[in-house]
Amino acid sequence: MSDTNAVVDALSWTCPAPLRDRPRVVMGHGGGGAMSAELVEQILLPALAGPEPAPLTDSAVVELGGARLAFSTDSFVVRPLFFPGGSIGDLAVNGTVNDLAMSGARAAFLSCGLILEEGVGIDTVTQVAEAIGAAARAADVRVVTGDTKVVEAGHGDGVYINTAGVGLVPAGADLRPDRVVPGDVVLLSGPIGLHGVAILSERENLAFESDVRSDCAALGGLVEAMLSVTTTNLHVLRDPTRGGLAASLNEIATAAGCGVVVQERAVPVPPSVAGACAMLGLDPMYVANEGKLVAFVAREHADEVLAAMRAHPLGAEAAIIGEAVADHPGMVVARTGLGGTRVVDMPLGEQLPRIC
Amino acid sequence: MSDTNAVVDALSWTCPAPLRDRPRVVMGHGGGGAMSAELVEQILLPALAGPEPAPLTDSAVVELGGARLAFSTDSFVVRPLFFPGGSIGDLAVNGTVNDLAMSGARAAFLSCGLILEEGVGIDTVTQVAEAIGAAARAADVRVVTGDTKVVEAGHGDGVYINTAGVGLVPAGADLRPDRVVPGDVVLLSGPIGLHGVAILSERENLAFESDVRSDCAALGGLVEAMLSVTTTNLHVLRDPTRGGLAASLNEIATAAGCGVVVQERAVPVPPSVAGACAMLGLDPMYVANEGKLVAFVAREHADEVLAAMRAHPLGAEAAIIGEAVADHPGMVVARTGLGGTRVVDMPLGEQLPRIC
Known part of the structure; x- marks a missing residue:
């Protein structure tokens, strides 16, 4: 059997589930795979489209005030909050720093939005914040703006974090x-x-x-x-x-x-x-x-x-x-x-x- | 009684509750008042501090690639999602656009991070996304980067949104x-x-x-x-x-x-x-x-x-x-x-x- 035949056979095995007809969000929509892509392409992109169509990418490269900037965001909902080798705070910094790096940019500034669940320990919030701070210092990026919201017990999950970041794209880099x-x-x-x-x-x-x-x-x-x-x-x-x-x-x-x-x-x-x-x-x-x-x-x-x-x-x-x-x-x-x-x-x- | 006396008397009425000793997050920590300020000043700022101390403001003004930028973030957890005069989508756009405006900046680009709860209707997500898109077009700002996470049913609350934004601060503006x-x-x-x-x-x-x-x-x-x-x-x-x-x-x-x-x-x-x-x-x-x-x-x-x-x-x-x-x-x-x-x-x- 030639490689081409193997490929054609394999194609027919791909999942035939009618994703587009699902009426409700399922876990897979957040998995970064085909279902996530469908949600973005079929629902979010058409709704969010501006006058010029643009992809909604992990990291956007935009021009502002003569500077070529990378701009990116990620939310973090990992369980457990602390795990071998890191924590939600490390992920929140490194995830956005890495999204910017994939555009060739060195992250300069981060924002940090916390959604806290009523009842979570102040000591947990402190540990998470300290992890964010340590990771930011290690990555040489500054957290310069933030926001904190609290949701009633039972509506959140301890701590969710969103970070967004901006960085400068070096001249000549054009990663696409x-x-x-x-x-x-x-x-x-x-x-x-x-x-x-x-x-x-x-x-x-x-x-x-x-x-x-x-x-x-x-x-x-x-x-x-x-x-x-x-x-x-x-x-x-x-x-x-x-x-x-x-x-x-x-x-x-x-x-x-x-x-x-x-x-x-x-x-x-x-x-x-x-x-x-x-x-x-x-x-x-x-x-x-x-x-x-x-x-x-x-x-x-x-x-x-x-x-x-x-x-x-x-x-x-x-x-x-x-x-x-x-x-x-x-x-x-x-x-x-x-x-x-x-x-x-x-x-x-x-x-x-x-x-x- | 002179005004000064009235003021001194009034001062002694301010809340004597020992906020700093609370071991757990309560709803008031997200209210934008004294408890929010304490959380930021006592927990978040010391943890997130970089080499140079800096305030963690609603909207930061930073220099990058020769451009003077305003950079801001907000998370949105409002209930209900739709209300007379607007929706969580309108708030998510206008909230960040307004934070930037308070630095004198006209918002140019937004990021949009969604945290969806498993089981929320795709039609609800669509309506929210359409509200974000319409508000962005009305405010003349482009949503250029995004992220979607899904949390298990019972852990979120339908839809949470984080937006971050960047805009250019006009020459001469110095709002502090x-x-x-x-x-x-x-x-x-x-x-x-x-x-x-x-x-x-x-x-x-x-x-x-x-x-x-x-x-x-x-x-x-x-x-x-x-x-x-x-x-x-x-x-x-x-x-x-x-x-x-x-x-x-x-x-x-x-x-x-x-x-x-x-x-x-x-x-x-x-x-x-x-x-x-x-x-x-x-x-x-x-x-x-x-x-x-x-x-x-x-x-x-x-x-x-x-x-x-x-x-x-x-x-x-x-x-x-x-x-x-x-x-x-x-x-x-x-x-x-x-x-x-x-x-x-x-x-x-x-x-x-x-x-x-």
């Missing part, structure tokens, strides 16, 4: 999936699945062989190191959070109109993650990360960008994991260790809800 | 309460109490004599008209939302180190609001507004700014309501219609929770 062309090399900054498995093990009180800690980290410095090699030949960056590496690669493939081929064995999966995923029936490609990025780079600069990544603490285990191809546009396929091929679908929802 | 000096004239853009009473009547299904509609509106254009008269002599602007006019005037008096005297009869209170407040035992000075502003202006430009306000649809009923004085610094007093004097305290929490 539609800049990807066949031949681009796919780089991954390190091992996948740590955040999702850490959350799951804490939430379900599962004891895996070894402790798995979230990889939650701010990627601004790593991106700066990559851009110092090449601004124009760095085509697109994504942080594979909700929906994991699979969602990020599918989004890029769709927007670029390219195919993507991933060498499965080249994708670093820590043994602890592989073990937990095997036990629970999860695919590491779909598990969330909070301190990783995937990059599509023109072939001529791939090795140099890889070297710059490996020289940075957050990219020490960076690897080339695949390439963009002209075949099967919009589709991601993985070459398995056994020499076979499988389609890496866009996830529908999220395997684990509330991971950020 | 510490620029207020004795002699400044206090201007109010129109009648107070409409938003809070509209929410209350809808929530509690109260039928007042006449329908009260929220005054929810975007104030960017009105502020632009005021700045066209004078940039330097417009000292400070505030939108009296949570905590009402009383909270805004107290915040300014405290930060300016001035006293403020308000002529009670000069403050426009619609008969419907006065009636509802009398029936419910509320003071209109403490009821939230969502489309009003209070301005402190140097005396030489007060009449001209007032005229510019009255020429704008959202300032047609603008009035001079008082002045900044050197006496009783940090304190707001009202001259009553009968010639007496009463202290207008900083509210503790909010008379009505979840009004925005």
Whole structure:
């Protein structure tokens, strides 16, 4: 069976559920997969559209007062609030810093909106605020404006956080999936699945062989190191959070109109993650990360960008994991260790809800 | 009894409750009054402080790439989602647009973070999104980046919205309460109490004599008209939302180190609001507004700014309501219609929770 046939067969397996007819919001609408995309594309974008149609992206690049700014927002509803390797406060800072970094921007200023549930301990609020402060100082970003609302007991969930951020996009950086062309090399900054498995093990009180800690980290410095090699030949960056590496690669493939081929064995999966995923029936490609990025780079600069990544603490285990191809546009396929091929679908929802 | 004695007596009446020892968040922490201020000053600011101490304001003015930007955020948890005169979507746009306007900035770009509760109707989400879109178009601001999270049924409350916004601060504008000096004239853009009473009547299904509609509106254009008269002599602007006019005037008096005297009869209170407040035992000075502003202006430009306000649809009923004085610094007093004097305290929490 040729690869093409395998791909066509695989296509017919994708979920036929009539998502568009659901009358109510379900957890999957917040999972960063196909259902999230449908909610955005069918409901939110048409309603929010301004005079000029514009995508509603994770991070927008806008011009204001002569400055080229990246502007981004994220809300955080993770349970539990504190987990191995981080907390909702770390996520709230790093999530928005990373969204800006994916536009090439170094975050400069953050806003912080808290929705507190009546009855939550002041000590919990203090710990969360201290985590936000520590993460902001570590990422060299300033929290300059905020807002606090309180909802009645039973209507919230302790603490929800929203952050938004602005940063300056460096001259020459133009990171967009539609800049990807066949031949681009796919780089991954390190091992996948740590955040999702850490959350799951804490939430379900599962004891895996070894402790798995979230990889939650701010990627601004790593991106700066990559851009110092090449601004124009760095085509697109994504942080594979909700929906994991699979969602990020599918989004890029769709927007670029390219195919993507991933060498499965080249994708670093820590043994602890592989073990937990095997036990629970999860695919590491779909598990969330909070301190990783995937990059599509023109072939001529791939090795140099890889070297710059490996020289940075957050990219020490960076690897080339695949390439963009002209075949099967919009589709991601993985070459398995056994020499076979499988389609890496866009996830529908999220395997684990509330991971950020 | 002299005014000074009245003031001293009144001071001893302020609430002696030991707020700082509360171990848990209560509704009042979200009310925009003294308890909110304590939460910010005692918990959030110390935790979030960067290398340089900075206030955590409703709207920050920052420098980025040579541009002077206003940056602000607000979360919205109002119940019900739709009410006479507006909806949570209108509030989400206008609230952030108005925070930016209070820095003198015209809002350019908004972010929009939704926290949806599992089970909420897609039609409700659509209506909310359409309200956001319509309000954004009306305020001439573009929603350019967003995020959606879903929380399990029973953990949220249908729809929470966070918006953040950026806008350009015009040259010469420098709106800060510490620029207020004795002699400044206090201007109010129109009648107070409409938003809070509209929410209350809808929530509690109260039928007042006449329908009260929220005054929810975007104030960017009105502020632009005021700045066209004078940039330097417009000292400070505030939108009296949570905590009402009383909270805004107290915040300014405290930060300016001035006293403020308000002529009670000069403050426009619609008969419907006065009636509802009398029936419910509320003071209109403490009821939230969502489309009003209070301005402190140097005396030489007060009449001209007032005229510019009255020429704008959202300032047609603008009035001079008082002045900044050197006496009783940090304190707001009202001259009553009968010639007496009463202290207008900083509210503790909010008379009505979840009004925005």
